[in-house]
Amino acid sequence: xxxxxxxxxxxxxxxxxxxxxxxxxxxxxxxxxxxxxxxxxxxxxxxxxxxxxxxxxxxxxxxxxxxxxxxxxxxxxxxxxxxxxxxxxxxxxxxxxxxxxxxxxxxxxxxxxxxxxxxxxxxxxxxxxxxxxxxxxxxxxxxxxxxxxxxxxxxxxxxxxxxxxxxxxxxxxxxxxxxxxxxxxxxxxxxxxxxxxxxxxxxxxxxxxxxxxxxxxxxxxxxxxxxxxxxxxxxxxxxxxxxxxxxxxxxxxxxxxxxxxxxxxxxxxxxxxxxxxxxxxxxxxxxxxxxxx
Numbered sequence: 001x002x003x004x005x006x007x008x009x010x011x012x013x014x015x016x017x018x019x020x021x022x023x024x025x026x027x028x029x030x031x032x033x034x035x036x037x038x039x040x041x042x043x044x045x046x047x048x049x050x051x052x053x054x055x056x057x058x059x060x061x062x063x064x065x066x067x068x069x070x071x072x073x074x075x076x077x078x079x080x081x082x083x084x085x086x087x088x089x090x091x092x093x094x095x096x097x098x099x100x101x102x103x104x105x106x107x108x109x110x111x112x113x114x115x116x117x118x119x120x121x122x123x124x125x126x127x128x129x130x131x132x133x134x135x136x137x138x139x140x141x142x143x144x145x146x147x148x149x150x151x152x153x154x155x156x157x158x159x160x161x162x163x164x165x166x167x168x169x170x171x172x173x174x175x176x177x178x179x180x181x182x183x184x185x186x187x188x189x190x191x192x193x194x195x196x197x198x199x200x201x202x203x204x205x206x207x208x209x210x211x212x213x214x215x216x217x218x219x220x221x222x223x224x225x226x227x228x229x230x231x232x233x234x235x236x237x238x239x240x241x242x243x244x245x246x247x248x249x250x251x252x253x254x255x256x257x258x259x260x261x262x263x264x265x266x267x268x269x270x271x272x273x274x275x276x277x278x279x280x281x282x283x284x285x286x287x288x289x290x291x292x293x
Contacts, residue, residue, distance in 0.1 A: 005273045006128040009158035010174070012269070016159045016198045018209040018260075018284040020171040023059035024086075024202030027103055028116070028151070028166075029094070030079035031062040037124045037274075039152040045097050053100060063118065063149040066134075066141035082116055082166070083108055089116065089167040117147050117184060120154035120162040127273045129153070132160040135177040143181045156198060157272045169201040170223045191220035204230050206242035209284045210258035214246045217289060221252055231257075237282055238264040253291040261285050 029040065036042035040050055040060045050060060063082070078093040083103045092109030094100050102108045119137040123130025133150070140163075141148040154162045159173035163180070165187060175183050175196045183193050194215040199208025200223050207228035215221060225248055232243035239262070246256040261284070268278035 003270065003273065004128055004131070005126065005158040005271060005275070006132055006160040006174075008269060009271075014158060014281065015284065016156070016173050016196075017194070017212045018199055018205040018282075019156050019159065019173075020164075020169070020199030020203070020208055021059065021155050021201045023057065024169070025054070025058040026082075026084040026166065026169075026201075027053060027055075027058055027060045027100075028063045028080075028082040028084075028118075028149070029060060029100065030064060030081065032064050033062070035062050035122055035124060035152050039122065039125070045100075049097050049100065053104065061118070061154070062152040065145075066119075066137045066148060066150055081109070082112060084116075084166040084169070087167050114147055115168075115188065116149060116166040117144060118149055118151040118154065118164045118166065120152070120160070121150040122152045122154075125153045125274070126157035126160070128157055128160040129162070133162065136161040136163065136175070136180045139177045139180045140184060144184075159198060162198070164201065168222075168224050171198040171201055172196045173198045186220070187222070190222035190225070192223045194219065197223075203228055204242075204244075205237075205282075205284055206230060206233075206260040206262070207244050209260045209286060210244035210246050210256075213258055213286045213289055214248065214252065214256050218248075218252050218256075221248065225249060225252065235262075237262050241287070255292040256289060257292055258289050259287040261287050 039062050078095050081094055082091045089112040090109045091112040119133050120129045121133040137150050156162050163172045183196050194212045197212050211226050227247045229245045231245050234241045242260045244258045263283055265280045265283050268280040271279050
């Protein structure tokens with residue numbers, strides 16, 4: 001039987017909350033592929049340019065439209081770029097690699113009025129991203145053809161399919177294609193579904209878990225309706241306790257204090273399809289939740 005990391009994670013019921021990527025700053029570069037396993041490295045953008053752009057602190061992804069619209073033939077002219085920074089999304093076009101340096105300017109390109117829906121379909125990096133991601137990309141592209149983009153490695157392979165929305169950086173995973181559209185519709189309406197939430201990119205994992213716990217208890221609400229602040233910690237990721245203050249507006253409580261624990265699991269598994277050895281994953285759990293206002 002062919003091993004699939006996402007099937008293993010589903011069978012173990014691995015918790016996805018708290019696993020969104022750590023970067024707050026994102027650059028999307030339209031590129032038809034094929035995408036090498038190390039994309040954005042190994043393609044036709046010089047490594048020196050990617051370093052100058054700031055990758056990986058400024059996370060660079062390759063993106064393309066779903067289906068034939070994202071093919072090399074369809075992208076024969078200028079290609080698009082998108083920059084998500086501090087809750088703002090801006091866009092422009094590029095033809096030569098050096099054109100991308102404009103994204104380092106304070107207000108590059110023009111404001112992009114619509115959200116962008118990213119779906120990881122980077123099958124060369126992990127088979128699950130293609131097998132699970134492409135059907136979700138197809139469903140979302142049918143509903144939002146101008147907004148949905150396939151992207152290179154987003155992380156969280158074992159939780160595939162992986163979806164991220166810009167500019168608010170909410171990450172969802174694991175939902176079947178038939179639920180992808182309702183989950184994103186609810187998100188865009190300001191009602192984030194914690195059942196499929198991985199977290200919000202750029203926030204500490206404990207903050208992501210705390211945010212999800214508040215949504216579970218007092219939602220529905222949007223991830224943008226909640227701010228998080230790490231106020232105390234003891235230990236480290238392998239064995240730690242983290243105290244997070246979550247602030248919201250009505251109907252959410254003004255302030256909620258959430259205590260979260262982290263530990264390295266005792267059981268080890270292949271966490272990606274390409275893994276050659278077993279690894280013990282981090283596990284995050286809510287210890288207590290108390291409203292302070």
